[in-house]
Amino acid sequence: MSTKQYGKIMAFYEQHRRMPTYSEIMRLMGFKSKNSAYKLVNTMVEKGLIQKDTSGKIVPRQLTLPVRVLGTVEAGFPSPAEEELSDTMTLDEYLIEKREATFLLKVSGDSMFDAGIMPGDLVLVERGKDPKAGDIVIAEVDHEWTMKYFQKVNGQVTLVAANKKYPPIVPKDELKIAAVVKAVVRKY
Amino acid sequence: MSTKQYGKIMAFYEQHRRMPTYSEIMRLMGFKSKNSAYKLVNTMVEKGLIQKDTSGKIVPRQLTLPVRVLGTVEAGFPSPAEEELSDTMTLDEYLIEKREATFLLKVSGDSMFDAGIMPGDLVLVERGKDPKAGDIVIAEVDHEWTMKYFQKVNGQVTLVAANKKYPPIVPKDELKIAAVVKAVVRKY
DNA sequence: TTGACAGGTGAACGAACGTTCACCTATACT
DNA sequence: AGTATAGGTGAACGTTCGTTCACCTGTCAA
Numbered sequence: 001m002s003t004k005q006y007g008k009i010m011a012f013y014e015q016h017r018r019m020p021t022y023s024e025i026m027r028l029m030g031f032k033s034k035n036s037a038y039k040l041v042n043t044m045v046e047k048g049l050i051q052k053d054t055s056g057k058i059v060p061r062q063l064t065l066p067v068r069v070l071g072t073v074e075a076g077f078p079s080p081a082e083e084e085l086s087d088t089m090t091l092d093e094y095l096i097e098k099r100e101a102t103f104l105l106k107v108s109g110d111s112m113f114d115a116g117i118m119p120g121d122l123v124l125v126e127r128g129k130d131p132k133a134g135d136i137v138i139a140e141v142d143h144e145w146t147m148k149y150f151q152k153v154n155g156q157v158t159l160v161a162a163n164k165k166y167p168p169i170v171p172k173d174e175l176k177i178a179a180v181v182k183a184v185v186r187k188y
Numbered sequence: 189m190s191t192k193q194y195g196k197i198m199a200f201y202e203q204h205r206r207m208p209t210y211s212e213i214m215r216l217m218g219f220k221s222k223n224s225a226y227k228l229v230n231t232m233v234e235k236g237l238i239q240k241d242t243s244g245k246i247v248p249r250q251l252t253l254p255v256r257v258l259g260t261v262e263a264g265f266p267s268p269a270e271e272e273l274s275d276t277m278t279l280d281e282y283l284i285e286k287r288e289a290t291f292l293l294k295v296s297g298d299s300m301f302d303a304g305i306m307p308g309d310l311v312l313v314e315r316g317k318d319p320k321a322g323d324i325v326i327a328e329v330d331h332e333w334t335m336k337y338f339q340k341v342n343g344q345v346t347l348v349a350a351n352k353k354y355p356p357i358v359p360k361d362e363l364k365i366a367a368v369v370k371a372v373v374r375k376y
Numbered sequence: 377t378t379g380a381c382a383g384g385t386g387a388a389c390g391a392a393c394g395t396t397c398a399c400c401t402a403t404a405c406t
Numbered sequence: 407a408g409t410a411t412a413g414g415t416g417a418a419c420g421t422t423c424g425t426t427c428a429c430c431t432g433t434c435a436a
Binding site: 219220221222223224227228231243 | 382383384385386387392
């Protein structure tokens with residue numbers, strides 16, 4: 001069983017947004033018998049490449065197709081031989097925990113610049129989550145929305161920017177923490 | 189047709205990693221006839237919530253489940269009423285173009301700190317892509333891998349760090365551009 | 377009061393589904 | 407020479423699939 005066959009199945013999945021049936025795998029691989037497809041699938045299931053439903057239907061191991069994860073930047077790219085060993089990961093599962101409570105916000109302003117969050121970036125925030133000290137939060141202070149570090153200075157909640165230009169904010173009367181920033185995504 | 193029904197179908201999709209059959213939708217909704225499910229699906233298809241295969245099979249509109257996209261940080265969170273109007277996006281489709289050529293690398297070192305890329309971040313890189321001036325690239329210079337800005341100074345390729353601590357590199361003999369950085373992902 | 381219409385029921389259809397069994401090669405290893 | 411073993415063929419099975427048709431409510435407008 002080659003990785004090429006797995007690739008064909010996953011290409012089908014990406015195109016049709018569902019896994020192929022056995023007849024379709026048969027055509028995909030050029031087999032003349034459904035049974036060949038059936039056996040192929042079974043060995044793939046044994047290897048953990050794909051899975052089967054309780055009703056026997058073929059399903060992918062993850063909803064999202066994985067991306068290969070290499071080591072660090074300094075380690076660079078492995079040789080094609082080692083590449084097979086490389087780990088894989090799905091971005092979606094990695095970033096999103098509670099989908100219903102998760103939102104994307106576009107960053108405007110440079111108040112979190114020194115934290116590596118730049119104007120134009122997208123922040124992935126989770127609503128209704130209790131902020132811990134040091135978390136980056138989306139807050140409404142005096143009818144204004146901002147993104148700041150959530151800190152406590154002798155028991156008093158303080159919102160601190162990651163940019164010396166902006167002074168810390170100690171909310172006077174009202175402070176609403178709307179969401180906690182869970183991830184930052186920047187696309188070039 | 190309520191959004192709750194759509195939610196049930198998508199919850200099924202997330203759990204079983206495939207769309208339900210009509211009989212399954214029937215049970216899911218508490219219908220007593222497959223036909224009710226059939227009609228429900230048809231109106232959902234008309235509204236563009238889900239799609240049908242050429243063979244009549246039900247497939248989701250996207251492979252990945254979408255996340256709601258709000259406006260900017262400053263705009264804050266809309267009221268629940270407006271929320272329905274909010275746009276949605278799938279992270280996977282947004283970030284990944286050519287899946288086979290896409291890799292994730294962990295960032296080590298602070299050479300791109302001022303570009304908002306910090307140690308521990310993940311960079312999503314695409315292999316075999318021609319770098320343009322200003323792109324961030326993963327390069328091998330004199331047997332060392334680094335992440336730098338790809339620049340041209342009077343026709344001469346130069347690798348510039350986004351951190352004044354590090355001087356620009358003008359490759360002497362060998363320079364291999366392995367990949368171009370397409371996105372940065374940071375998780376807290 | 378009538379009629380349209382959206383939504384649900386129930387039964388039926390052929391086609392396609394996943395699965396099984398028996399058989400057929402090749403190649404590789406005693 | 408013999409025999410496992412991996413991979414492909416071909417036909418058959420009961421089940422479930424998507425789809426259709428006829429019928430049955432309600433609700434709301436004319």
